[in-house]
Amino acid sequence: MDIENNMSTKRKHEDDDDDLVTTVIETKNEQTSIKKQRKQKKNVRFDDVTVYYFARSQGFVSVPSQGTITLGMVPEHSHVEQYSVADFSRVRRALHKSILRERKLLPPSSTIESDNDEDEPLPVDDYYFVQPIATRQRRTLLKQAGLVKIDTTEKHELTLIRRSREVCGCSCTRETGGCQPSTCECYLNGIACQVDRLTFPCPCATMLCKNPLGRLEFNQNRVRNHFFETITRLEAEKTQEQIGKI
Ligand SMILES: [Zn+2]
Ligand SMILES: [Zn+2]
Ligand SMILES: [Zn+2]
Structure with missing residues (x-):
């Protein structure tokens, strides 16, 4: 079994x-x-x-x-x-x-x-x-x-479920003048715009997003740097610990 x-x-x-x-x-x-x-x-x-x-x-x-x-x-x-x-x-x-x-x-x-x-x-x-x-x-x-x-x-x-996950974010594009508080679905629902990858879920560009609650963009470099910083810190702590034991 x-x-x-x-x-x-x-x-x-x-x-x-x-x-x-x-x-x-x-x-x-x-x-x-x-x-x-x-x-x-x-x-x-x-x-x-x-x-x-x-x-x-x-x-x-x-x-x-x-x-x-x-x-x-x-x-x-x-x-x-x-x-x-x-x-x-x-x-x-x-x-x-x-x-x-x-x-x-x-x-x-x-x-x-x-x-x-x-x-x-x-x-x-x-x-x-x-x-x-x-x-x-x-x-x-x-x-x-x-x-x-x-x-x-x-x-x-x-x-x-996968399909429903694709239906999210606002529909504010360059043509509609970006995210405006009166029309942006994200703002109207009380959330910031979120961009995980290009145009998803929100299609807005940094300069065109006027969502007063802000715009969060996933930053691959920031995540990678955080990962390396954490690993380096943990390794340094481990080395310190080993030195302390000697
Ligand atoms: Zn919007
Ligand atoms: Zn949005
Ligand atoms: Zn936006």
């Missing part, structure tokens, strides 16, 4: 008893007692990992950009597993490695020791494992999960 999983990690706050920080002086019947109080430093600690396993089913819950069927899970989980954080990370790593071996991105496992290289980075980043799955592959996965007949109503639903 093909299984999806859903993970929850319990967190607990722990007081760090080793941290002596403040000294409180109490006065009582002319006697002074000095009481050392430990400041309660709160840390987030991960306790254990609970994984709920679900059989796969046809989705009806998402709208992929392409394809006529989606992947989903049955409403009730089939079983539950409990792991320590370290064990779960080992389990996940082993799973990722088997996927990479299947795709010939890692050499086949020859010895047991080769699976004990826990610190060795994998040739791909974590997000490699959450890439969109092609339609044909989705179909195969559903068949492997025991789905006999694909419900075609999902195909019609997806088409309707």
